[in-house]
Amino acid sequence: MTAGRGTPVVKCLVWDLDDTLWDGVVLEGDDPKPFQQALETLATLDRRGILHAVASRSDPAAVGALLAERGLDEWFCAIQIGWGAKSDAVRRIADVLGIGLDTFAFVDNDPAERAEVEAGLPMVRCYPAEEIPSLPGLPEFQPEHVTQEAAQRRRLYRTEWQRRAAQDEFGSDRSGFLASLDLVMEVRPATEEDLARASELTVRTHQLNSTGITYDVDELRRLGADPDHQVLVARLRDRFGDYGIIGLAVARLTADEWVLRLLLTSCRVASRGAGNALLGHVLRLARADGRRPVAHFVPTDVNRNMLVTLRFAGFEPVGTQDGAMVLEADPERPAPEHRSYIRVISGAW
Numbered sequence: 001m002t003a004g005r006g007t008p009v010v011k012c013l014v015w016d017l018d019d020t021l022w023d024g025v026v027l028e029g030d031d032p033k034p035f036q037q038a039l040e041t042l043a044t045l046d047r048r049g050i051l052h053a054v055a056s057r058s059d060p061a062a063v064g065a066l067l068a069e070r071g072l073d074e075w076f077c078a079i080q081i082g083w084g085a086k087s088d089a090v091r092r093i094a095d096v097l098g099i100g101l102d103t104f105a106f107v108d109n110d111p112a113e114r115a116e117v118e119a120g121l122p123m124v125r126c127y128p129a130e131e132i133p134s135l136p137g138l139p140e141f142q143p144e145h146v147t148q149e150a151a152q153r154r155r156l157y158r159t160e161w162q163r164r165a166a167q168d169e170f171g172s173d174r175s176g177f178l179a180s181l182d183l184v185m186e187v188r189p190a191t192e193e194d195l196a197r198a199s200e201l202t203v204r205t206h207q208l209n210s211t212g213i214t215y216d217v218d219e220l221r222r223l224g225a226d227p228d229h230q231v232l233v234a235r236l237r238d239r240f241g242d243y244g245i246i247g248l249a250v251a252r253l254t255a256d257e258w259v260l261r262l263l264l265t266s267c268r269v270a271s272r273g274a275g276n277a278l279l280g281h282v283l284r285l286a287r288a289d290g291r292r293p294v295a296h297f298v299p300t301d302v303n304r305n306m307l308v309t310l311r312f313a314g315f316e317p318v319g320t321q322d323g324a325m326v327l328e329a330d331p332e333r334p335a336p337e338h339r340s341y342i343r344v345i346s347g348a349w
Contacts (some may be wrong), residue, residue: 007139007140008100008102008103008140009103009140009141009142009143009144010050010103010104010105010125010140010141011050011051011099011100011103011104012050012051012052012053012077012093012094012097012099012103012104012105013045013050013051013052013053013104013105013106013107013135013141014052014053014054014055014089014090014093014104014105014106014107015038015052015053015054015055015056015076015107016054016055016056016086016106016107016108016109016110016113016129017054017056017058017063018032018056018057018058018109019109019110019129020038020107020108020109020129020132021034021035021038021072022034022035022038022070023035026058026059026062026063026066027058027059027062032066033070034070034072035132037132037133038132040133041132041133041135041136042075044136045135045136045141046075046154047146048136048141048142048143048146049143049146049147049153050141050143050153051077051097051099051153051154051157052075052076052077052154053076053077053078053079053080053093053097054067054076054078054079054080054081055080055086055089055090055093055106056080056081057081057082057083057086057113058081058082059081060081060082063081064079064081067079074158075154077097077154077157077158077161078092078093078096078097080092080093085116085120086106086108086113086116086117087116087117087119087120087121087124088120090104090106090117090121090124091120091121097157098267098268099267101121101123101124102123102124104121104123104124104125105124105125105126105127105135105140105141106124106125106126106127107126107127107128107129107131107132107135108126108128108129109128109129109130111128114126114127114128125140143200144199144200145196145197145199145200145217146196147196147197147200152244156241156242156243156244159240159241160268162240163181163238163240166180166240175339175341178272178273178341179341180239181238181239181240181272181341182238182239183236183237183238183272183341183342183343184236184237184238184342184343184344184345185234185235185236185247185274185277185278185281185342185343185344185345186234186235186236186237186344186345186346186347187232187233187234187247187249187278187281187344187345187346187347188232188233188235188346188347189224189230189231189232189233189347190220190224190231190232190233190248192221194233194245195217195220195221195224196217197233197244197245198217198220198231198233198245198248199215199216199217199220201245201246201247201248201264201266202214202215202216202248202262202264210262210263210264210303210306211260211261211262211263211264211295211296211297211298211303211306211310212297212298212299212300212303212306212324213250213261213262213296213298213324214262215250215262220250223250227253228252228253228254229250229251229252229253230249230250230251230253230285231248231249231250232248232249232250232251232282233245233247233248234246234247234248234249234265234274234278234281235347236269236272236274236342243266243268243269246265246266246268246269246274247263247264247265247266247269247274247275247278248262248263248264249262249263249278249282250262250263251282251286253289253291254291256291256292257291257292257293257294258282258285258286258289258291258292258293258294259294259295259296260282260293260294260295260296261296263275263278263279263282263295263306264306265278272341272342273340273341273342274342275306275309276309276312276313276340277340277342277344278344279309279310279313280313280340280344281344281346283313283314283329286331287331291331292328292329292331293315293328293329293331294326294327294328294329295310295315295326295327295328295329296321296324296325296326296327297310297324297325297327298323298324298325299325307325310327311327313329314329314330314333315327315328315329316328316329
């Protein structure tokens with residue numbers, strides 16, 4: 001059983017430590033050992049691409065040393081240890097990871113701590129420690145698809161920490177940092193192996209980065225096999241490693257138009273200019289094919305940035321069709337120039 005439409009799948013589970021992840025309290029002089037069932041839940045959810053983080057009231061140095069000694073620090077993509085409110089810690093973790101709070105869960109043995117998080121962050125789902133063994137069986141902890149990227153998600157986010165450390169070295173010189181990354185985007189037709197990840201992107205990706213039109217796996221498979229459609233995926237890498245598949249574009253081909261129905265990029269690469277890079281490549285493909293670039297856009301409460309991206313690329317509104325805004329780009333006029341730090345290449349066709 002997987003989470004239904006009204007129940008977002010959990011993307012990150014935030015753990016209390018004392019008497020929750022391990023048996024004992026560090027500041028009381030205990031030498032706590034992790035609960036075996038907690039370790040099993042950590043591993044099971046990690047394989048499904050669900051991230052783990054820590055929010056604990058304790059001494060950061062003592063707890064950090066114990067996490068490293070026990071080999072537990074590798075499981076977590078963000079660690080907040082201190083004496084402030086745990087709701088504030090969860091909020092900071094969401095900011096660091098770039099994940100919506102409505103996809104967070106929190107587990108703690110202390111009902112007062114759970115109540116504080118529930119009051120401060122009512123969108124975060126809270127669970128008592130005794131339910132840890134049963135969490136993997138709950139619908140909200142069961143993504144519809146477990147892709148290769150999902151199984152590696154923890155590694156990808158930990159690599160992102162390294163990027164953040166490098167960015168700190170550049171201070172306010174954002175351009176210098178982006179130029180130092182040696183970003184390369186490969187755009188190619190989706191394969192059968194890509195479809196689960198492509199569909200996952202439409203579910204996981206915040207609609208801020210989307211044209212507002214989505215497709216499930218079966219629809220993507222059908223469109224990918226249809227000569228009158230293009231289903232493209234974009235993969236991004238830099239000097240630190242591979243981000244995996246971070247973008248998806250779906251276009252309908254007519255006699256004289258290249259109609260972009262869906263374009264989205266993962267939230268975690270939005271600051272790299274991935275949306276502009278992918279859209280620019282799509283424009284070049286359309287013009288090389290001798291077709292007029294057209295885009296369909298369905299406004300939501302949060303995806304205005306995608307409309308700005310389309311307009312900046314030279315798309316102008318010309319009407320509506322089936323509830324979608326229709327925009328066209330002049331095939332004879334080059335897209336406006338903007339500085340990109342991403343080199344885009346075409347994959348196998």
